[in-house]
Amino acid sequence: MATSAATATTKERILDATAALFMRYGYTGTGLKQIVADANAPFGSVYHHFPGGKEALGVEVIHRSGAMYEELVMSVFDAADDIVGGVRDCFAGAAEVLRATDYADACPIETVALEVASSNEPLRIATAEVFERWTAAASSRFSAAGFDAPAARELAIFVISQLEGAFVHARASRTTEALDVAGKIAATVVEAALRDLPVS
Amino acid sequence: MATSAATATTKERILDATAALFMRYGYTGTGLKQIVADANAPFGSVYHHFPGGKEALGVEVIHRSGAMYEELVMSVFDAADDIVGGVRDCFAGAAEVLRATDYADACPIETVALEVASSNEPLRIATAEVFERWTAAASSRFSAAGFDAPAARELAIFVISQLEGAFVHARASRTTEALDVAGKIAATVVEAALRDLPVS
DNA sequence: GTCTATACTTTGATAGAC
DNA sequence: GTCTATCAAAGTATAGAC
Numbered sequence: 001m002a003t004s005a006a007t008a009t010t011k012e013r014i015l016d017a018t019a020a021l022f023m024r025y026g027y028t029g030t031g032l033k034q035i036v037a038d039a040n041a042p043f044g045s046v047y048h049h050f051p052g053g054k055e056a057l058g059v060e061v062i063h064r065s066g067a068m069y070e071e072l073v074m075s076v077f078d079a080a081d082d083i084v085g086g087v088r089d090c091f092a093g094a095a096e097v098l099r100a101t102d103y104a105d106a107c108p109i110e111t112v113a114l115e116v117a118s119s120n121e122p123l124r125i126a127t128a129e130v131f132e133r134w135t136a137a138a139s140s141r142f143s144a145a146g147f148d149a150p151a152a153r154e155l156a157i158f159v160i161s162q163l164e165g166a167f168v169h170a171r172a173s174r175t176t177e178a179l180d181v182a183g184k185i186a187a188t189v190v191e192a193a194l195r196d197l198p199v200s
Numbered sequence: 201m202a203t204s205a206a207t208a209t210t211k212e213r214i215l216d217a218t219a220a221l222f223m224r225y226g227y228t229g230t231g232l233k234q235i236v237a238d239a240n241a242p243f244g245s246v247y248h249h250f251p252g253g254k255e256a257l258g259v260e261v262i263h264r265s266g267a268m269y270e271e272l273v274m275s276v277f278d279a280a281d282d283i284v285g286g287v288r289d290c291f292a293g294a295a296e297v298l299r300a301t302d303y304a305d306a307c308p309i310e311t312v313a314l315e316v317a318s319s320n321e322p323l324r325i326a327t328a329e330v331f332e333r334w335t336a337a338a339s340s341r342f343s344a345a346g347f348d349a350p351a352a353r354e355l356a357i358f359v360i361s362q363l364e365g366a367f368v369h370a371r372a373s374r375t376t377e378a379l380d381v382a383g384k385i386a387a388t389v390v391e392a393a394l395r396d397l398p399v400s
Numbered sequence: 401g402t403c404t405a406t407a408c409t410t411t412g413a414t415a416g417a418c
Numbered sequence: 419g420t421c422t423a424t425c426a427a428a429g430t431a432t433a434g435a436c
Contacts, residue, residue: 165365172313
């Protein structure tokens with residue numbers, strides 16, 4: 001929003017175009033030529049800005065997209081009344097986006113993670129780092145809600161896994177049913193855990 | 201097991217090799233040349249047995265792999281004492297496989313679903329059909345355990361989404377933590393739902 | 401039906417003019 | 419730094435000998 005596609009630097013346009021393409025076609029399905037075409041950049045600029053080629057570009061895009069989703073989710077939690085509402089809103093928001101975009105885009109982290117975990121170690125590490133950052137961020141929210149560190153981490157891992165899994169299911173079947181069900185149950189789990197807290 | 205790689209027909213060897221490659225490299229990451237090399241088959245045999253080319257081969261592999269996983273999961277439930285144990289064993293088994301194979305293979309359905317949901321409609325439909333078959337199969341198990349149809353379907357969707365999501369997370373981070381946490385919470389959810397049943 | 405050779409396209413990557 | 423031309427390799431697909 002701060003920078004339009006027209007005024008952004010070449011490097012930023014390449015990063016943004018790559019992130020968008022990864023969401024739709026994944027890592028192997030996205031070609032460098034399509035990236036420069038979408039970014040309105042000359043082909044050579046990819047290797048000028050990313051001497052490491054497609055792999056280095058992919059690693060940077062994974063980290064950027066990961067940070068973007070982290071901010072997005074945190075803002076959803078900030079806007080919610082409590083932690084249970086935050087969890088519920090995350091699933092509802094994902095379903096909303098899926099419907100609004102006609103089920104076009106997936107989570108690029110998850111897609112790339114599945115594609116390259118066995119064949120490209122730098123990219124696998126990048127996806128694992130993003131998952132760990134998300135887990136840490138969500139954990140801090142659950143800690144703030146009163147859970148001790150191990151319980152907070154477990155709930156974080158549970159909610160993130162549930163969100164990712166339901167998202168794939170929903171996008172493939174072009175229905176938000178999986179996200180609706182997952183969100184309802186995830187909220188119930190967190191609510192029940194909250195009730196069992198010594199001091200609540 | 202019934203047919204060794206040496207005695208299987210050319211078509212079966214192609215299907216098996218493709219299924220194995222999809223688990224590791226996905227759909228776009230798997231080349232026809234690598235498929236025939238792994239299957240010890242001449243290149244032309246792909247188009248002889250699959251006139252629809254790579255896409256038709258992919259659709260058949262998705263259905264085959266989907267049916268294979270369905271049988272596998274059902275056998276896990278058959279071997280378990282009750283439905284809660286079955287759920288727990290599914291996650292434990294997935295973690296075990298991941299460790300034993302050094303986190304090499306992913307679920308091909310999920311990988312392909314993420315890669316092609318926006319770019320290849322026949323393949324997207326195939327993955328959606330597999331998800332729906334899994335849901336129906338798991339639903340019937342939950343129904344047999346005493347849940348009514350809507351509740352059984354919700355639990356089925358929840359468990360499958362949770363399993364898929366945790367699997368990606370675990371493989372990317374090369375730890376079974378996500379599957380361990382997901383399995384524990386999923387079993388707890390089913391157990392609690394079972395307790396709330398009118399007649400239990 | 402089996403298998404080989406090849407056509408055509410696209411891929412990631414590089415060299416070098418400007 | 420920007421941009422173009424081109425490379426070698428790999429991608430899918432096809433034609434046709436056997």
